[in-house]
Amino acid sequence: MTLSEKGGSQLFMxxxxxxxxxxxxxxxxxxxxxxxxxxxxxxxxxSEATLAQIKENGLVAAADADAAAAAIIATAAVTAAxxxxxxxxxxATAGVTAASTAQTAALLAEVRxxxxxxxxxxxxxxxxxxxxxxxxxxxxxxxxxxxxxxxxPQDIAEYLGLTVDLMTELTGSEAFEIVSSSASDxxxxxxxxxxxxxxxxxxxxxxxxxxxxxxxxxxVPLTGITAHMLLWLQAVTxxxxxxxxxxxxxxxxxxxxxxDQISIGENxxxxxxxxxxVGFTGYVRYWQVSTIGGATFDTRLKGTVNLLDRxxxxxxxxxxxxxxxxxxxxxxxxxxxxxxxxxxxxxxTTVSAAGAANRIHSDFSVMIVAD
Numbered sequence: 382m383t384l385s386e387k388g389g390s391q392l393f394m395x396x397x398x399x400x401x402x403x404x405x406x407x408x409x410x411x412x413x414x415x416x417x418x419x420x421x422x423x424x425x426x427x428s429e430a431t432l433a434q435i436k437e438n439g440l441v442a443a444a445d446a447d448a449a450a451a452a453i454i455a456t457a458a459v460t461a462a463x464x465x466x467x468x469x470x471x472x473a474t475a476g477v478t479a480a481s482t483a484q485t486a487a488l489l490a491e492v493r494x495x496x497x498x499x500x501x502x503x504x505x506x507x508x509x510x511x512x513x514x515x516x517x518x519x520x521x522x523x524x525x526x527x528x529x530x531x532x533x534p535q536d537i538a539e540y541l542g543l544t545v546d547l548m549t550e551l552t553g554s555e556a557f558e559i560v561s562s563s564a565s566d567x568x569x570x571x572x573x574x575x576x577x578x579x580x581x582x583x584x585x586x587x588x589x590x591x592x593x594x595x596x597x598x599x600x601v602p603l604t605g606i607t608a609h610m611l612l613w614l615q616a617v618t619x620x621x622x623x624x625x626x627x628x629x630x631x632x633x634x635x636x637x638x639x640x641d642q643i644s645i646g647e648n649x650x651x652x653x654x655x656x657x658x659v660g661f662t663g664y665v666r667y668w669q670v671s672t673i674g675g676a677t678f679d680t681r682l683k684g685t686v687n688l689l690d691r692x693x694x695x696x697x698x699x700x701x702x703x704x705x706x707x708x709x710x711x712x713x714x715x716x717x718x719x720x721x722x723x724x725x726x727x728x729x730t731t732v733s734a735a736g737a738a739n740r741i742h743s744d745f746s747v748m749i750v751a752d
Contacts, residue, residue: 502666505748515751521612522744523653523728527737534681537728537743538652540630540642548654548727549638551610553583556634557603563627564597565620572626573616573643583607585659585723587749592617595629602634610656610725614641616648624648653728653743661749663720668746670703671710674739678705680730682745684720691719697727707739722752 505516523537529544536548559576566572575592582588593601614631616624629643631650641650657663670680683697700718703711720726728743 501748511748511750516748518746518748519612519655520744520746521653521655521726521728522649522651522742524651524740524742525730526740528676528732528735528739531733531735532731534729534731536653537680537730537741538641538654539644539650540639540652543737547729548652549640551608551640553607553609555607557606557608557631557640558600558634559593559595559603559614559629559631560600561595561597561625561627561629563625565622565626566595566629567597568594569620570595570597570626571620571622573619573624573629573648575617576629576643577615577617578603578606578631579612579615580606580608581610581612581656581658583609585609585656587658587661598627600634600636603631610654611641611652612655613652614643614650616643619648651742653745655726655745655747657720657722657724657726657747657749659722660752661722662752663724663726663747663749665700665715665718665720665726665745665747667713668701668703668715668743669710669712670705670741670743672705672707672739672741674707674734674736676707676732676734676736676739678707678730678732678739678741680705680728680741680743683727683729685725686720691721693721693724697725697729700726705741720747 501511501516502518505511505518510516524539525535525537525541526539527543528535529546533546535541535546538548541548561567561573563572564570566574568574573595575594577592578590580588580590590603590606593603595601611631614629624646625643625648626645628645630639631641632639641652643650655663665682668682670678672678679702681699681702684700685694685697686692686700687694688698688700701713701715703713705711726745726747728745730741730743732739732741
């Protein structure tokens with residue numbers, strides 16, 4: 382499933398840090414006027430004049446629909462019949478009544494600074510567009526329980542377990558299969574019944590597979606999938622439990638090396654890695670680290686990107702790092718770190734003590750925007 386364009390008219394975004402308190406209320410009022418135009422209750426010029434009056438008042442200051450109609454007559458010179466219809470539409474669309482005007486104004490004042498209309502994540506979430514370009518935000522999650530050595534880089538992916546340090550890069554020619562350690566993860570079992578894989582395919586597109594049906598301890602081939610990077614494996618349907626009964630492995634066909642897993646009780650894999658698909662640029666804005674155990678964790682967000690000019694490199698370089706003590710959580714807002722198409726991102730850490738008791742959870746959010 383490749384990304385397709387969503388939404389309607391082009392959006393123009395100011396600087397991401399330029400949050401204007403009035404933006405949200407102004408956007409809501411524009412929607413009111415658009416509704417009036419769509420329903421035929423007011424002509425184009427009358428609607429624009431009405432908008433000017435509403436903007437001048439900040440919100441619809443009139444205490445009820447009759448007063449709002451009077452303001453519309455004074456500014457738009459519409460007919461009496463149209464005025465009554467317009468007043469009704471305002472009341473129905475905006476909820477502006479004598480009893481609710483003050484409450485509505487207070488609510489808008491409370492939320493307009495919390496979710497400003499100029500926030501790129503808000504625009505993407507509500508329209509699927511950023512500056513008129515297709516955009517999507519993805520949340521990449523990693524977890525690791527146990528480390529086999531100290532003071533050497535170890536990637537944050539649950540399937541690596543205690544013994545493997547780094548995730549293996551794919552060539553795009555591998556064949557895969559899925560299998561569980563429990564017969565209950567099957568078509569009629571109480572555990573996971575079907576799974577779906579999200580990945581970057583051999584043509585470097587972002588793809589979501591069709592569901593594959595589990596067959597317990599018997600391996601199921603993932604027919605038709607070739608990948609340059611696996612992103613996550615997700616349970617789609619299941620029985621009476623909310624997660625896997627056994628450990629579900631995604632591995633090389635024929636019982637080869639594991640490349641992802643859904644752990645017992647979970648419904649998705651947790652491997653901290655991402656690749657920006659072809660035709661898009663990625664921007665990392667958020668990163669968090671949380672730990673437990675008896676070690677300290679020197680954690681890095683790495684990418685195959687040159688630190689100066691943001692061009693692609695062949696090796697991972699540390700982009701940001703966070704030093705977390707055991708039991709500590711760190712949340713960082715990053716300055717829109719750019720990753721060009723086909724660049725790779727992963728989470729990695731070094732620990733001060735080995736063993737299964739030391740655990741780390743880390744994730745980041747990346748917005749991809751069409752080039």
